[in-house]
Amino acid sequence: MHILVMGAGVVGVTTAWYLRKAGYEVTVVDRQSRAALETSYANGGQISVCHAEPWANPKAPLKVLKWLGQADAPLLFRPRLDPGQWRWAMAFLAQCTSARAAHNLRQMVNLGTFSRACLQALRDETGIEYDCLTRGILHFYTDPAEFESALEPARQMRELGCDRQVVDVDRAIELEPALAPARDRLAGATYTAEDESGDARKFTQALALMAEAAGVRFRFDTEILGFDKARDRVLGVRTLRHGHHETLRADSYVLSLGSFSGPLARQLGLHLNIYPAKGYSITVPVKNEEAAYQVSLTDDEYKLVYSRLGDRIRVAGTAELNGYTRTLNMTRCRAIVRRCAELMPEAAYWDQAEFWTGLRPATPSNVPYIGRSHFGNLFLNTGHGTLGWTHSCGSAAALAAIVAGGRPEVDFNFTGL
Template sequence: MKVLILGSGVIGVTSAYFLAEAGHEVTVIDRQPGPALETSFANAGEISPGYSSPWAGPGVPVKALKWLTMKHGPLVIRPGFDRHMWSWMLKMLRNCTAERYAVNKSRMVPVAEYSRDVLKALRSTTNIAYDERAKGTLQLFRTQKQLDSIGGDVEVLKQTGVPFEVLDPEGCIAAEPGLGAVREKFVGGLRLPGDETGDCQMFTERLAEIATAAGVKFEYGVTLTGIETAQGKVTGVTTSAGPGRADAYVMALGSYSPIWMRKLGQPIPVYPVKGYSITVPIVNASAAPESTIMDETYKIAITRLGDRIRVGGTAEISGYNLSLNDARRDTLIHSVTDLFPAAGDISKATFWTGQRPMTPDGPPIIGLSKYANLYLNTGHGTLGWTMSCGSARVLADIMSGRAPDIDASALGPQRYAA
């Protein structure tokens, strides 16, 4: 079967690899000059299945009001006259109940855990390298109130069989020795030893090379201009390089997927939530993080990537806006220098922003659209890197007429039909 994939971020490239592995003839188009040059370019570097949780949960509306007033708060809302923004936020608020949180998290963790296993197998068969580490994630709590509130997450981790450790300060320092210099700044942590880290852009570029060697065609610098349909099927696309035809199509355009799905008459509740990162060269390896530390107060991830530290965070709801905001950089610098003051050279930090494609309930959208040959793989939010390989393998199985290894029935766009 000829498959045309729209988008060459980590979701599009992993989809291409696993579809080619399943025997399909695959072409990928992207407007950028290469893979992983938008949202996949400089994310936080986490592969954190155990930390796969919906943003919408009980207590979040009250917390959001507090975050909006914090100098270094994790949430920024820049309201505009975009009805899709307001609709998405209202849908998210409706998911802020204990019952919906439990359901949504139970849908996210299995695909994330599966994705990590698929990535391990891929690494074994291809020897792909991407500054990877397998040393876990440490969610760090600065206050006792934060530590006391983890019961719900711990229960879900138990139910889904995800290994975890609740640590006192000395346990946190044992896992992350670089925290020893700031012992007084935290009260404990929740460690997920099965989590990994890695450079998403490096992985995507190298997997694209492997996929190319396997026969996948990548057409870069090609802008999608139209999608043609007839009799319940996609019949082709129009692009800046001319028409494109295939037997099946994959929508993997991240935050731009909902724009095209609205044009196709099947709106999906995906909205861009802007994130920021800085990348800091390490000058003192012993004072740097070993893996990923989640600074719970500021919702910032601090990750070791080879000889660099990637610091990522902030949820900014401001539409399709890629301007860099100095206040957000200051927040990232504050978090990393507060916890790892001697680790990196902040004067040489590079600053980046990207748009995470978020669903209001949390799980991604993977499966068949209302068109008989158009499939979706989008809406992964902050977990695109974490869920990429598993999502792609599930999609390849669905498109090949095989039952996926995990139950993906609740991940399709049909869950929004009501």
């Protein structure tokens, strides 16, 4: 059986890997010249089961309203004459109830825990290297109200098997001494020892090479234009490569094109409620080893995540709902640098920050689409938002089980099941 995977980001490449392990013939198609050159290129680097609280929660609407006029707000909504944006926003508001938030948190924790275990097994099996650190993730808070509001989600996560422990300021600095300069500003923290960090681009590109050695074919520099279909089956994918049109055919297909999955799926009459949440990151050389963190950090108040990638520091976050533009907003870039320099001034050469932005494929609930579509031979693995790296291995392993006609080993509401 031949399966064509659309997309060579971290989700598409892991999907190809697990499908090949299951014995399928696999081809991956992507418009870039190699794997992980779009949203997986410079993300926050965290494998963060503890980052499962959905954006859509009872406190979100008031926060979004408060941030509307702030160019450097953690979540920035820029209204456009775009029906897709407004459809997404209305669905987001519908998810902001306590019941929906609790349901979605359960989904995210279950998938995240399973996915982290899959990644660890893959790492043990292959020896893949990607600047991995297994020192946990520490959420820190400089606003007492934000810290207080984190206690209930942390309790819910513990009940679901994610051991996110509440710690005081002294324990937070014991876990990560790099936070010592900010001691007087800290209100509290939570710590998840089992979580990890690593370079998603290094991982994806290394896994793509391993997959290719195992027999997966990659067709790069190939733009996907649309589909040939008949009734409830996809017959082929229409592509453009180096000026030549070609229809690629397979027995089954997997859509893993991130934020671009929605527009393409609409050609088939599939309405995936995915909208790009533009995120930013900075990558900075370490300045002082003793002042630079080793534990991955999350600054919940500013919606930033910090990862140590060898001799580099990566800080990523914020979300801008502003269409498909990838233009850097320097106000938002400078806000990240300013926050980092205030908290850990000697950790890095903050004035040498390399800026990047990418389009994270967000669903209103934060829960991705994984499973079979109503086309019998089209499968979905997309819409992972800010957690594509965290959920990639588990999503791919689960999808491989679904393609084989089985049920995955994780309690999750899979599409088409």
